[in-house]
Amino acid sequence: MTVTTITDAQLAPKDYASDQEVRWCPGCGDYAILKAVQKACAELGIKRERTVFVSGIGCAARFPYYMATYGFHTVHGRAPAIATGIKLANPELDVWVMTGDGDGLSIGGNHMLHVLRRNVDLQIILFNNEIYGLTKGQYSPTSRRGTRSPSTPQGSIEYPVSACAFALGSGARFVARSIDTLQAHLVPTLKRAHAHRGASFVEILQNCVVFNDAVFDHITGKDVASEAQILIEHGQPLLFGKNKEKGLRLKPGKLELEIVTLDDRVTAADILVHDETNRPLAQLLAALEPPFPVAMGVLYNNPAVPYEQEVHAQVAAARGNGDLDTLLNSERTWEVTS
Amino acid sequence: MVMSTAPANRQLRDAVVIRFAGDSGDGMQVTGSQFTLETALAGSDFSTFPDFPAEIRAPAGTTFGVSAYQIQFGGTDVMTPGDAVDVLVAMNPAALTVELKDLKVGGTIIVDTSAFNERNLGKAGYARNPLDDDSLARYQVLKFDITKLTADAVKPHGLSSREAHLCRNMWALGLLLWMYGHERSATLEWLKRKYGKKPTIAAANIAAVNAGHAFGETAEMPEHLVGYTVPKAEVKAGRYRTISGTEGLAWGLVAGLRASGIDKMVFAGYPITPASALLHVLANLRAYGVVTFQAEDEIAASGAALGASYAGALGVTSSSGPGIALKTEMLGLAIATELPLVVIDSQRAGPSTGMPTKAEQSDLFQAVHGRNADAPLAVIAPATTADCFDIAMEAVRLATKYMTPVIVLSDGYLAHAAEPWRIPREADLPRFPVSYRTDPDGFHPFLRDPETLARPWVKPGTPQLEHRIGGLEKDYDSGHISYDPDNHARMTKARADKIAGIARDIPLQDVALGEDHGKLAVVGWGSTFGPIYQAVRIARDEGRDVAHIHLRYLNPFPRNLGDLLKRYNRVLVPEMNNGQLVKLLRAEYLIAAEPLTKVTGKPFRVTEIAQAIRKIV
Numbered sequence: 001m002t003v004t005t006i007t008d009a010q011l012a013p014k015d016y017a018s019d020q021e022v023r024w025c026p027g028c029g030d031y032a033i034l035k036a037v038q039k040a041c042a043e044l045g046i047k048r049e050r051t052v053f054v055s056g057i058g059c060a061a062r063f064p065y066y067m068a069t070y071g072f073h074t075v076h077g078r079a080p081a082i083a084t085g086i087k088l089a090n091p092e093l094d095v096w097v098m099t100g101d102g103d104g105l106s107i108g109g110n111h112m113l114h115v116l117r118r119n120v121d122l123q124i125i126l127f128n129n130e131i132y133g134l135t136k137g138q139y140s141p142t143s144r145r146g147t148r149s150p151s152t153p154q155g156s157i158e159y160p161v162s163a164c165a166f167a168l169g170s171g172a173r174f175v176a177r178s179i180d181t182l183q184a185h186l187v188p189t190l191k192r193a194h195a196h197r198g199a200s201f202v203e204i205l206q207n208c209v210v211f212n213d214a215v216f217d218h219i220t221g222k223d224v225a226s227e228a229q230i231l232i233e234h235g236q237p238l239l240f241g242k243n244k245e246k247g248l249r250l251k252p253g254k255l256e257l258e259i260v261t262l263d264d265r266v267t268a269a270d271i272l273v274h275d276e277t278n279r280p281l282a283q284l285l286a287a288l289e290p291p292f293p294v295a296m297g298v299l300y301n302n303p304a305v306p307y308e309q310e311v312h313a314q315v316a317a318a319r320g321n322g323d324l325d326t327l328l329n330s331e332r333t334w335e336v337t338s
Numbered sequence: 339m340v341m342s343t344a345p346a347n348r349q350l351r352d353a354v355v356i357r358f359a360g361d362s363g364d365g366m367q368v369t370g371s372q373f374t375l376e377t378a379l380a381g382s383d384f385s386t387f388p389d390f391p392a393e394i395r396a397p398a399g400t401t402f403g404v405s406a407y408q409i410q411f412g413g414t415d416v417m418t419p420g421d422a423v424d425v426l427v428a429m430n431p432a433a434l435t436v437e438l439k440d441l442k443v444g445g446t447i448i449v450d451t452s453a454f455n456e457r458n459l460g461k462a463g464y465a466r467n468p469l470d471d472d473s474l475a476r477y478q479v480l481k482f483d484i485t486k487l488t489a490d491a492v493k494p495h496g497l498s499s500r501e502a503h504l505c506r507n508m509w510a511l512g513l514l515l516w517m518y519g520h521e522r523s524a525t526l527e528w529l530k531r532k533y534g535k536k537p538t539i540a541a542a543n544i545a546a547v548n549a550g551h552a553f554g555e556t557a558e559m560p561e562h563l564v565g566y567t568v569p570k571a572e573v574k575a576g577r578y579r580t581i582s583g584t585e586g587l588a589w590g591l592v593a594g595l596r597a598s599g600i601d602k603m604v605f606a607g608y609p610i611t612p613a614s615a616l617l618h619v620l621a622n623l624r625a626y627g628v629v630t631f632q633a634e635d636e637i638a639a640s641g642a643a644l645g646a647s648y649a650g651a652l653g654v655t656s657s658s659g660p661g662i663a664l665k666t667e668m669l670g671l672a673i674a675t676e677l678p679l680v681v682i683d684s685q686r687a688g689p690s691t692g693m694p695t696k697a698e699q700s701d702l703f704q705a706v707h708g709r710n711a712d713a714p715l716a717v718i719a720p721a722t723t724a725d726c727f728d729i730a731m732e733a734v735r736l737a738t739k740y741m742t743p744v745i746v747l748s749d750g751y752l753a754h755a756a757e758p759w760r761i762p763r764e765a766d767l768p769r770f771p772v773s774y775r776t777d778p779d780g781f782h783p784f785l786r787d788p789e790t791l792a793r794p795w796v797k798p799g800t801p802q803l804e805h806r807i808g809g810l811e812k813d814y815d816s817g818h819i820s821y822d823p824d825n826h827a828r829m830t831k832a833r834a835d836k837i838a839g840i841a842r843d844i845p846l847q848d849v850a851l852g853e854d855h856g857k858l859a860v861v862g863w864g865s866t867f868g869p870i871y872q873a874v875r876i877a878r879d880e881g882r883d884v885a886h887i888h889l890r891y892l893n894p895f896p897r898n899l900g901d902l903l904k905r906y907n908r909v910l911v912p913e914m915n916n917g918q919l920v921k922l923l924r925a926e927y928l929i930a931a932e933p934l935t936k937v938t939g940k941p942f943r944v945t946e947i948a949q950a951i952r953k954i955v
Contacts, residue, residue, distance in 0.1 A: 020818065020819075048804050049800060049801040049804055050798070052649075052798050054645070064806050064808070065806050065808075068804055070805065071808075072806070072808060073807070073809060073810065074641070074644075075668055075809065081633065081637065081639075081641030081642050082641045082644060083645060084631070084633075084642050084645065085641060085644060085647075085648070086645040086798070088604045088642065088645075089604050089645070089646035089648075089651035089653075090650065090651070090798070092799065093798055093799060111638055113634075114634035114638065311629060315624045320623070320626065321625065322625045324589075324592065324626070327623070327626065328579075329579070329761060331579065332378075332524055332579060333578060333579045334379055334578050334579070335576075335578075336574070336575050336576060336577075
């Protein structure tokens with residue numbers, strides 16, 4: 001007897017690709033994210049049959065079609081709700097929510113808030129390109145003020161939402177940020193998100209090559225990256241710059257960060273050390289924007305028992321013997337004899 | 339067994355209609371419910387109508403704060419809560435002024451004289467006290483100082499005057515139980531349980547019930563206060579209980595879950611009147627494989643239910659009209675991805691917020707047609723409170739067998755009303771086991787069963803069946819995304835044919851009362867069953883050629899319905915809306931069906947339908 005066993009631990013990234021032709025625009029940052037997720041899956045030995053990718057609507061929402069796992073492409077903004085239902089039905093499934101800035105923070109903002117505060121065990125990956133791509137380039141809730149788009153010909157006058165600050169404010173217990181093209185950083189970040197039990201939120205700065213090209217160049221460009229980004233790691237000082245000669249510290253007497261250069265007066269001991277379990281620090285780091293360096297990495301990681309686990313613990317502890325006849329005959333009954 | 343003679347001091351009555359009315363803080367709903375339970379235990383048939391205000395605590399003594407509970411009970415089939423009231427218990431002037439119009443001439447009014455003070459009279463709009471003039475001369479008015487009698491009865495228990503005041507309803511209940519010769523034991527037991535942690539309050543309420551009861555029996559009894567005997571109903575042998583529509587739906591869903599063999603139901607709801615009660619009942623049934631989820635909004639509730647179905651559980655969501663409107667887009671996804679989903683709509687008066695506590699049948703169009711594009715699904719409706727159980731089971735059967743959303747149209751009246759119910763045994767209930775696809779050979783997600791046209795249900799977690807589905811159009815032959823024009827036409831037809839095919843799997847339409855041909859068919863659906871049936875019975879007793887047809891399946895219609903309706907000269911369609919079923923019937927069968935509409939937020943009276951019948955035949 002021959003038994004063919006597929007051992008997913010042996011799978012390569014390409015084994016996580018479906019047979020569907022990928023139809024994002026050539027040069028789209030989504031390709032890099034797809035590659036990173038497939039690589040992370042392979043490195044984690046994720047079982048395809050136990051994995052579900054759920055999405056709403058938008059360019060990012062096409063993602064599940066390109067994975068050789070289970071996939072559900074749903075309603076605009078509602079993927080967190082559907083993913084919650086999947087976890088309530090079967091907590092054993094490994095569920096990822098793939099969303100965008102419009103899907104996750106505009107039409108689905110309410111669901112994002114609640115799925116994070118409930119702490120449902122999901123990986124929520126938000127592709128932030130600061131634009132509505134699939135509908136041809138309108139400004140989004142993360143677009144910066146002044147963004148000119150078909151619906152804002154004179155420039156957007158709205159203040160953008162910060163995805164990571166929103167997630168932290170919603171009570172998320174794992175919040176991270178990375179960049180589409182920064183594979184060496186993105187893959188480990190996704191793996192850490194996967195390792196976290198509970199709702200893991202990862203914002204990926206993603207370039208829309210057609211409608212918002214180069215919008216992150218001042219952060220992601222190779223020439224500026226060392227000054228414009230700070231790669232944060234738990235237990236490590238918050239240093240950046242070409243030679244890690246700059247750092248962040250609390251401004252004396254104030255609850256705000258300031259940039260300092262290491263020299264005779266400022267030493268490594270003065271620099272803040274990143275503590276993933278410190279929510280106020282995570283909030284300060286999440287809010288950094290130029291001229292500060294933008295924080296990349298795990299901003300916050302402080303796990304608690306996931307929602308669906310507690311739900312099923314309550315179900316297990318519920319009173320009653322599960323006998324239907326007992327239920328139907330509960331309370332007062334009477335017998336009629338003919 | 340029918341009691342043929344009344345005790346010497348009691349008069350015999352075939353059926354009686356009682357309405358308990360008072361301020362929303364006076365506890366009229368519990369009073370009515372307890373009277374109903376004792377009625378049930380006494381062996382009468384009954385039907386109830388709770389009617390309460392939208393305000394949680396309307397200002398005391400006002401007319402818009404009046405809460406009422408009506409029960410009809412008797413020895414023959416009681417199918418409605420009754421058109422006209424025999425006994426009105428009015429705990430304050432507002433209750434009297436609001437409810438008096440429904441009292442029969444010669445009917446009995448029981449009032450609490452203390453409550454008819456200047457302040458309350460003013461709030462109710464009385465310039466003079468109606469107890470002091472001849473404005474109530476056409477009725478029997480029994481004036482008792484219930485406030486004082488209650489206070490005296492509970493005095494030994496040392497309650498505050500406010501706490502004592504709250505026992506008035508139990509005194510009134512005690513008196514009414516005496517009037518109809520009902521037992522008190524179930525009520526006393528219930529009070530002990532309800533106030534288990536407050537023994538003083540329990541004892542005081544029990545004292546109030548007993549005092550009201552004793553009042554009827556003692557020498558204090560005024561001469562015109564008489565007791566009545568109502569015969570027991572002749573009903574099929576078996577074990578009975580009272581059931582509300584909400585309980586019927588909840589237990590029917592659980593029974594459907596078990597009949598299907600699915601291990602888990604995920605019930606996702608969002609608080610909304612009058613649908614929330616279903617969430618509350620099911621939240622206590624977790625030992626039965628029920629996971630309840632209070633979502634952040636109606637959309638999320640439908641999304642979580644659909645996600646659960648996608649994962650292989652039974653997804654159920656529930657709401658009322660405005661909430662169902664919010665779920666619409668998710669229903670479209672359920673139709674496109676062909677997943678089972680049970681949707682319970684407890685209809686209420688609208689549009690928009692409308693009258694949340696008042697019943698209407700005005701979501702029929704929304705259920706059948708209220709989605710973008712060609713988006714067919716199954717729609718069914720319980721005819722009575724007891725039918726809620728069977729309809730909920732049927733919804734589970736259809737949803738899982740045909741991989742489709744099923745909307746159940748209940749309403750605020752069915753949700754709250756109570757009826758006696760013959761308890762089925764699980765062993766006697768139908769079974770319809772679900773099978774999940776596990777075989778990878780030749781699999782694609784939209785491979786259809788040749789008979790039902792349903793696609794396979796695959797649980798994520800099943801090896802080698804990994805697949806992707808979504809709201810985009812699918813290729814008929816592979817399930818992959820397709821924008822091909824002919825394919826879309828083919829898929830649209832497949833979705834329509836699948837739902838239409840359900841007609842082959844449901845009972846033929848029967849005639850509830852009367853012949854299967856003739857001069858007039860009165861066609862109803864949903865909670866109007868009782869008044870239509872009674873009206874047709876009265877008309878037939880008068881020698882009129884009329885029949886009652888009641889639809890439980892609204893999409894698709896039973897396959898013989900068109901032929902059946904064409905055997906009558908005329909078709910009258912009473913509905914608690916502005917004419918919806920009547921238009922569906924006209925559109926489907928090209929028959930000249932005529933509307934009889936009522937949109938007051940209250941159920942039809944038997945006489946309203948009987949009058950309409952008399953105008954035709």
